[in-house]
Amino acid sequence: MKILKYIVYIFLVLVILYSSWVSYPSMQQDKKEPKDKKLSTPVIINAGQNSGNGNLVGMQVSISGIDYSTEHRFYDKLETLMQHAKYNGFLNHQTTVLFPEHIGTFLVLNGEKPSAYLADDYKKAISSMKLSNIINYYLNYFNSSSSTKDIETLLKIKAEAVRDTYYKVFSKLAKIYGVYIVAGTIVLPSPIVRDGKIYIREGKLENVSFVFSPKGDVMELHSAKKTLSKVESYLLNSDKSKTTPLIQSNLLPYTSAIIISHDTLGNSSYLLNTEKIPDAILSPSSILKEEDLAWYFSKNLSKFNPNIKEVLKEKNSPTDLWLTYSLPQWIFFSGARIGLQVFLNGHIIGLNLSGYSYYIMGTEIDVVPSREDSAIINVWN
Template sequence: MIRKFITLFILTIFIWLIWSFSGRNTPLPYPTTYLSVIEEINPSDSLTRNIVGIQPFMEVTDYFSQQSFQAKISEYIVAADAENLLKKNTLIVFPEYIGTWLLLIKEKHSLAEKSSLNEVISTMIYSNAFDYFLGYLKTGDEENKEVSSIFRMKAKAMLAAYYDTFSQLALETETYIAAGSIVLPEPTVINGEIFVKLNGPLYNASFLFGPDGKVIGSPILKAFPNSKEDPYLTAATPENLPIFDLPFGKTAILLCDDSWHEESYINAINESAEIILVSSFCTGNHSMTSKWNGYDGKKVSEMVELEDVGNITTIEAWEKYSLPSQIKNTKAQVGMNVFFRGDLWDIGSDGQPIVLLHNTMLPVTPAGKAGVWSLNF
């Protein structure tokens, strides 16, 4: 009886291994950019500084390998360069969560056919049972231990693809790249490289890459996670948000919800930042033009007026409470907010860039899916 049980157990493990490893290395389609807009804002022959905001349109298949991810990201930069938008010391900005979906790297390609993120999470758990268990042992007091375990399980692979991609592109183009964000456990920067502590708290983190391919300064950690992030992310301290002293001006970089809170701008005010950038991910198709449901986070900005809930659109709320209004309390004269767009299961996305110069919102041509906008200043 024991022998039969052992035989059955070994057979089960063997079948699981075959299923687990199948479909991870099938050919991937070459990424499609869906790029419909390349626009120069405030064109001038005399202005020497510019910020290039990139709104990519990402698909699940873009994240199964570093090669696919880097090829997709590179296409947008190549398109900008072809229009002579990349100059010496150009600053390129990518949206929030651009690197987070690298959790799919080397996973089963059938995940692209799932209809919901919950199905993806379940499949990843079952197909990586042993690694998932090790990730689970490293979790802390997060409410959502499933997601927390997956991020820890994939942290090193995610980080390697993210770092190598943006480091190489910054080095090749000799530009500065605000590389959107990625979820990592306790990231730190040492000598321009990123390190993680697998049993540390998870953060939504962004990094600024310099023309030498190295990370500049400290990680930019999100201080005000929204309700979807709160079950697995740790809130950083807004007073620790870094200000980068760059050749074209002191620059602050904020992640999405942080731009709604006065506390996030304290260092920008104290250090007289000249440029404020925001990387965002607004979930839900057509959500920006829908009625605003109110601020989605633990701590609501004191500026928010309750009578606006349900009476103004989401984009009107962004303009009233986020960067366009908050920047007026600083000395910054340049601002840009870019949004993540993509087709990722049932998540949805929306948003168009918000561009500010001298406290005035500048008109931009909206993109159906992906776009590149260069602001001269």
């Protein structure tokens, strides 16, 4: 009996110590953490003239792991860009703001230890998060089915918290600034929209984009990525039967279609199953700097260009390939006049995100000159 009591006592002590470690406020670590210095004035590109027909604002976001450490930091990062856009006269009741792909996905780091969100390698970040969520992690680990079960498990057990933070931040921004927001993308399990809210269900993970109205509600339409990157293909579900949604409102004098990232690299995404031709194509995007896009292009574009292998040799970077075979190549299939593609850039848990944001209007293309800085692209309709 004494031995049993001793074991129970030791167990309780361990539980208390673990609970204290997990719940120790991350804000206490702020004194030891490097502050984010990238709050300088963003690069500004302004195209066209204000004719009273609304405008599109694309946000190239340069971000780091520390920006995801708390909800407050994440909100401040995005609101800084919104403030600059407002100061430059870009925000009004006929504005649609576009944020990059996966801007919501990295909220999985929210509330974690500095050893996770400041990690210089994603494997170290995963190890830290597994320890912080050890009980819930192993209760759900064997329900995961992908080849990267550890990442899938973490994304699923934190899905509700990630969704809640994502919703609160973008809903608040949309209401405060009175604009429509295409809130980049976020990875969630089988999400649906009901009564202006995002609900998640048991099911496979999807990379999805939601649109917030000026009232802060989520609009019924949402877009799911069909053409997954090589990294995503190990983890996410892709439903190619889903149609491309069209953003339209009585308050907006234009319509927009959302085509996510790699979906812009082929003509099929632009053949929209809609009665109305969109005025603009909006593309939240991201590219890993180390990602080898050659496998995709050589596999999928040889039928359009028999000399694609020679083209691949001539191109210096994924960005060159992207500008050649993305919106500028295919937008005419949709009938849209304007294309806007923005990228998430920065260094997060050892991942190097790197892409040049740009707009296209007719034959005119303007590319943000830097991948290191945040940028705002404003296009008057």
